[in-house]
Amino acid sequence: MYNIMHTSKTGMSANQNKIDIISNNIVNSQTTGYKKLDIEFLDLYTETLDRPSYPNNSKDSVMGTGVKTSQATRNFMQGSLKNTGIDTNLAIDGEGFFKVMTPDGTQKYTRNGEFVLDGNGRLVDDYGNILEVKYDNGMPPQGADLSNGELSINKAGEVFLDKQKVGKIDLYMPQGDNDLIPVGDSLFVLKEQAGTYIVQDKKLLQGHVEMSNVNMQSEMTDLIMTQRAFQFNSRGIKAVDEMWSMINNLQGR
Structure with missing residues (x-):
């Protein structure tokens, strides 16, 4: 469960960073000569599931540990x-x-x-x-x-x-x-x-x-998708919290 919580936490942090970048682009969509910021997602390191007393179907089984954002870069594409x-x-x-x-x-x-x-x-x-x-x-x-x-x-x-x-x-x-x-x-x-x-x-x-090279349609689409991804990751943390609550209730009986 710790792995689920950690992965969800990194996902929320990465998506929040992207929301901040998109928001900055939208605010400057009418700024003369503004060049938009781009950001990408990067995988964190993976760990193997091939270890003692850990059931798995293959020695090549691996599990991701989350995601992070790359450094924001300027897009110098010409504006209108x-x-x-x-x-x-x-x-x-x-x-x-x-x-x-x-x-x-x-x-x-x-x-x-x-x-x-x-x-x-x-x-x-x-x-x-x-x-x-x-x-x-x-x-x-x-x-x-x-x-x-x-x-x-x-x-x-x-x-x-x-x-x-x-x-x-x-x-x-x-x-x-x-x-x-x-x-x-x-x-x-x-x-x-x-x-x-x-x-x-x-x-x-x-x-x-x-004018600015920000495409408002593209930015709004990215914003909606990123907000949904943030919500999905927050549900992972909520699910782990509910499972821990169930375990604690069982131990107390």
Whole structure:
């Protein structure tokens, strides 16, 4: 009975972890540039039933000891692109990340292109992080005022003011598949010793933003299934408790 209780306990814990991940995805289903979290179930070790005074039908009989969840991973599949009609909004169609500079000087990466112009004419996100724009003619990265004219950005990331090219926006990709660490607000930082490379065949869409890649139908289906699995595992603990109660009642007579 201990094995049943332990297995049911691990099942409840694993399913609760998955419910937490699904809930986080659902909450961020409308967050611009959000990348959903994925999680999987893993078997715990198994033990053999071939031991003295333990009846079994085969020496190869084994029994599982439960389940656990894997580490949650980010799904970087592209989300749908939404036309906003706002000139400062940018969407990436394909691979790559924008590089932004936070107020404390930290470089971070994002797929959220919901930029606006700040008081100094710089492209910034909702948190004041400055989009990296490489300006022509030796202009300092934060020295150009993009509000002084009609702003246009083509698919290659070239930035124009009144049809005159003033700079470009590069997109970056990490060298490793798991080199980006999420830090909230659809922002990522690089792991230590990790590097990036510039995307050569990039495609930017002005006046668009990339929405979350969360599929609500899929998440709701997973949530219902996971809740049912949690309930089934809780019934295992309830059944063991009832059996122990019966045994205790028999001993007391």
